[in-house]
Amino acid sequence: MRRLIAEYLEGRDFRVSRAAGGAEMARHLERGDVDLVVLDVRLEREDGFDLVRALRGRSDTPIILITGQRRDETDRIVGLELGADDYLTKPFGLGELLARIRAVLRRVETAAARDRQASRAHRTYHFAGWRLRTRDRSLVSDGGQPATLTAGETRLLLTFLGSPQQLLTREQLQDGAGLSEEVFDRSVDVRVLRLRRKLEVDPSAPAIITTSRGAGYTLAVPVQVE
Secondary structure, eight states: OHHHHHHHHHTTTOOOOOOSSHHHHHHHHHTSOOOOEEEESBOSSSBHHHHHHHHHHHOOOOEEEEESOTTOHHHHHHHHHHTOSEEEESSOOHHHHHHHHHHHHHHHHHHHHHHHHHHHHTOEEEETTEEEETTTTEEEETTSOEEOOOHHHHHHHHHHHHSTTSEEOHHHHHHHHTOOSSSOTTHHHHHHHHHHHHHOSSTTSOSSEEEETTTEEEEOSOOEEO
């Protein structure tokens, strides 16, 4: 399958690096010129989710997962929670994979343009004992404790900060965070959960990002902007 995918994409003017496992993938990534990773979570000798976790810990490179059969919803939930950008379930057509690759790359470029615009604005947001600076994407508590955000998490948080104490639908959050409309419905939910784990004193009883069941989410605290 790796050979078939690579040859198909190379025939459509993509430069493709093939990797049989995590060590080989890491060598390609170290060169710093990888725009997107297509990763099968069902590897022979490694756990694909461990590779997603390791990759997301060091890079915002977009990831498209190839998961098990359509009935295996757990893979999709876990993959999205770990930070994957999209997924395909087996069996799939190469044309669909190509369309999803192009869609993810377009979203990444659009989101990067938003990030550059936000960075140039050099805004600092203060909320619930946290400070977020757009210039360097740093999130720090009043006590000086830093929290690391991915680019996607930063965009989602900025969407909340732009409309404090207002209900935002999943569609609004999806658009603000640059997520695909076709990706699994739980994608916004799992990303909100990841933000809560970094922001909330008790993520199981959130006080900063609250849920309106069936409607969406609200940043429930006031925001000051410098």
